[in-house]
Amino acid sequence: MTKLNTNAYKTASILSIVLGTLLLLFSYLGGKDELFLLLNGNLGSIADYFFAAFTYAGDGILWVPVGLYFIFYKRKWLPLVLSAILFSTLFVQVGKKVIYPNEARPTAAIEATAANPIHTVKGVTVHTSNSFPSGHTTTAFSLFLLGTLAIPYRYFWIPGIVMATLAGYSRVYLAQHFPLDVGAGIFCAVISMRLSLLIQQWAYSRKKSA
Secondary structure, three states, rough: OOHHHHOHOOOOOOHHHHHHHHHHHHHHHHOOOHHHHHHHHOOOOOHHHHHHHHHHHHHHHHHHHHHHHHHHOOOOHHHHHHHHHHHHHHHHHHHHHHHHOOOOOOOOOOOOOOOOOOOOOOOOOOOOOOOOOOHHHHHHHHHHHHHHOOOOOEEEEEHHHHHHHHHHHHHHOOOOHHHHHHHHHHHHHHHHHHHHHHHHHHHHHHHOOO
8 A cells, every 4th residue: 555646646636626616606606507508619620620639538447457557567456447437437426317317408498599508529429418517527537536546646746637638628619518517527536536445445454454
């Protein structure tokens, strides 16, 4: 356990909580539709291509290579990774399918007008339901927080939070989610990784005592 980079993880967790709180707060104070329209503005063709590609930084399929890496090279931290996969998936699916089933996504919930157009990117299939929370954001921030624990560099959190934030923002830019969904996804990731770290600590203590 001593090799887990818990200091960087704590910094990353605090920053994630602050970002998630701001998104939830501004969504509540300014309106989730209004905040979406503000952040969804067209930034040009380069941004279209970039975010259409970068949104895959939060795709759940990324857990496959990450899981395989820990299985073959870092088995002592396997409880951490398997728990992260389990909890992050569970929280997102319960939110989407149980607590807020069929919650409308931006293009289905907001009537686009000339004054308030919704920007979409050509070639990207825009979904219309199961909006809350953002699964891509949960995955991106879970991987970010996992990286701060597993990667032995003090300042990994700097590029890590930039990449995770861009992945979360891509969901708004591509009109797939409200900022509210992204904020909730961040909290799903923070809670998932905290629980996973506790399980890793429990597994390590049990193994040590045995």
